[in-house]
Amino acid sequence: MKMDLPPLAQFKPRSEYRPQYGDYFVWSGWFSTWHGVVINYDQAEDEISVIFSGVPFLLFTMDEAAQKKDTKKLKLDKVRKAGNGKFAIQRHDEAQNARIWYI
Numbered sequence: 001m002k003m004d005l006p007p008l009a010q011f012k013p014r015s016e017y018r019p020q021y022g023d024y025f026v027w028s029g030w031f032s033t034w035h036g037v038v039i040n041y042d043q044a045e046d047e048i049s050v051i052f053s054g055v056p057f058l059l060f061t062m063d064e065a066a067q068k069k070d071t072k073k074l075k076l077d078k079v080r081k082a083g084n085g086k087f088a089i090q091r092h093d094e095a096q097n098a099r100i101w102y103i
Helices: 056-061 064-069 076-081
Strands: 010-012 024-028 033-042 047-053 071-075 087-093 098-102
Touching: 024 047, 033 056, 047 056, 047 076, 064 071, 071 076
Parallel strands: 010 098
Antiparallel strands: 024 033, 024 087, 033 047, 047 071, 087 098
16 A cells, blocks of 8 residues: 655745744845744734844754844735745644645
């Protein structure tokens, strides 16, 4: 009996992204890539607060002072409409028990 493998990755367009606490962000520029975690979404201002670091290890081991220093606020509209490859967001979808990439 041969079983089909599940898809390697599931994805949705960034235009459908709705921020949640703990979403994993990847922000790519010309010469660097930053990794981040969503810590807040201000619906009134339509802004996401993300702690960024150049290396995921440092992101998850920062003290509170470093977290405050490396927190950036991003307009949700700019994240959704950014060019391809600038942002990628990963979230664990509880309903499907799978990781979803917003690209």
